[in-house]
Amino acid sequence: MTATEMTSPATDVPAGAPADVPPDVPTAVSPDRSADLTECHHGLHAPVLAWFDQHARDLPWRRPEAGAWGVMVSEFMLQQTPVSRVLPVYEQWLARWPRPADLAAEAPGEAVRAWGRLGYPRRALRLHGAAVAITERHGGDVPRDHAQLLALPGIGEYTAAAVASFAYGQRHPVLDTNVRRVFARAASGIQYPPNATTAAERRLARALLPDDEATAARWAAASMELGALVCTARNEDCGRCPVARQCAWRLAGKPAHDGPARRGQTYAGTDRQVRGKLLAVLREAVGPVPRAVLDRVWDEPVQRARALDGLVSDGLVEPLENDRFRLPLT
Numbered sequence: 001m002t003a004t005e006m007t008s009p010a011t012d013v014p015a016g017a018p019a020d021v022p023p024d025v026p027t028a029v030s031p032d033r034s035a036d037l038t039e040c041h042h043g044l045h046a047p048v049l050a051w052f053d054q055h056a057r058d059l060p061w062r063r064p065e066a067g068a069w070g071v072m073v074s075e076f077m078l079q080q081t082p083v084s085r086v087l088p089v090y091e092q093w094l095a096r097w098p099r100p101a102d103l104a105a106e107a108p109g110e111a112v113r114a115w116g117r118l119g120y121p122r123r124a125l126r127l128h129g130a131a132v133a134i135t136e137r138h139g140g141d142v143p144r145d146h147a148q149l150l151a152l153p154g155i156g157e158y159t160a161a162a163v164a165s166f167a168y169g170q171r172h173p174v175l176d177t178n179v180r181r182v183f184a185r186a187a188s189g190i191q192y193p194p195n196a197t198t199a200a201e202r203r204l205a206r207a208l209l210p211d212d213e214a215t216a217a218r219w220a221a222a223s224m225e226l227g228a229l230v231c232t233a234r235n236e237d238c239g240r241c242p243v244a245r246q247c248a249w250r251l252a253g254k255p256a257h258d259g260p261a262r263r264g265q266t267y268a269g270t271d272r273q274v275r276g277k278l279l280a281v282l283r284e285a286v287g288p289v290p291r292a293v294l295d296r297v298w299d300e301p302v303q304r305a306r307a308l309d310g311l312v313s314d315g316l317v318e319p320l321e322n323d324r325f326r327l328p329l330t
Contacts, residue, residue: 052222109327126154178227
């Protein structure tokens with residue numbers, strides 16, 4: 001979801017401004033003067049929200065009919081997974097399990113089966129566990145209260161804030177990878193945020209929240225969308241960015257990342273690939289699968305055994321007598 005670089009003609013760009021910044025966007029911060037950072041940061045709201053009004057994608061979990069459960073399902077699925085891969089699985093999931101109680105009534109292995117090839121299948125077990133807790137503790141309705149959301153199994157800081165914000169319009173800092181990158185560049189003047197969310201990032205996110213709850217919730221969605229579509233990790237498109245002229249990183253000359261090396265994730269030949277192949281066999285099976293059948297998916301026996309043991313340890317696979325395996329029923 002990277003954008004194509006756009007440049008303005010040199011004759012249309014004010015003196016001293018980079019060519020990739022639209023000339024009609026007012027400058028909020030000058031690179032050679034100090035400003036009230038709080039005031040400047042809050043100046044990000046209006047242009048980002050206006051951009052979002054025009055460019056937000058029409059995604060099913062953003063529609064009113066999705067409800068809080070639809071938002072929660074999307075947040076589980078979208079973790080480390082692109083929208084294009086999530087969309088078909090999301091629609092099938094909600095058609096089969098339109099409410100938490102519908103999923104809770106099924107065996108957890110059915111959640112793993114329906115997860116398909118989204119990757120990181122433990123998310124399916126965690127979502128099933130959350131559905132069971134919602135059914136047992138909250139009468140089948142996703143709770144509105146942030147603390148109650150955070151108390152659900154499989155729900156962490158980000159997901160609780162995202163559901164409270166996107167489903168219920170509440171005021172919470174929502175810090176996913178895209179938002180953290182936008183804030184790092186626009187407000188902190190660095191190319192990439194730290195590998196793990198820091199206390200300083202949380203303070204900044206709280207400081208940037210609009211006071212009004214509804215506006216804060218929309219700001220959370222808008223800043224996330226900006227990071228997904230324009231201020232991407234590999235190809236930031238400053239020519240389309242609504243806050244390019246006040247972006248601290250751009251004003252500083254886009255200094256290169258000087259933190260720990262950022263490594264891309266590998267897949268081929270890893271235990272994760274082997275786990276995926278083993279789960280694919282079990283998802284397609286109507287009954288228990290003998291070990292001999294699983295042995296065919298990967299030639300290297302030590303890695304294959306390690307991957308299978310990991311799946312069992314994670315609760316994604318249930319071992320049975322006579323060296324057979326199946327997706328978990330309990």
